[in-house]
Amino acid sequence: MGLLDFLMSLFGGGGTIECPNCGTPGARKTDDEVVHCKNPRCPYFDASLGRAGTLRQAGTTVPTRGDFRPRNPVSIRYVNFAGQSREFSAERDSLVRKKNHIVAEVAPTGRKIALSRDRIQNLSEVEGQMPQRVAPGQDWPTPRERQILGYHKKNGTTSPRYQLLRAKYPNW
């Protein structure tokens, strides 16, 4: 850590870390626990992170801030590439498994991030709280059925077809 980084960490700028999401070095964590990453493809990407890796003006032009608070929070304890641990507060209903990752909307931005399952310290706890959208052994609904389920759920409407599907997939 250079002198500047050291001073930054003393005065609330946060030290340079590897991004907990994508592992890119040179990310910063501000004292409100928000990660700012240099990788444009990362959910924590922050365009205001200059070439020198310093936040131009923390707290004013940072798009990764937010007041998202999960309604049904699930704590995810995560260890990043550098072995640093971090705790995410994720929205339970947003938890989805994608291959070997768990995608979740996390505080404070509400943006979706992908977390490697291998790095989640409380994986069984997290997966135990994931919405069980179909019963064990039950077939996944067809794309058409998923469309109907999603449409009426989103709009708060209903139809005879939806009622039948709802009965078949009560947790969808």
Ligand SMILES: [Zn+2]
């Ligand atoms: Zn990143």
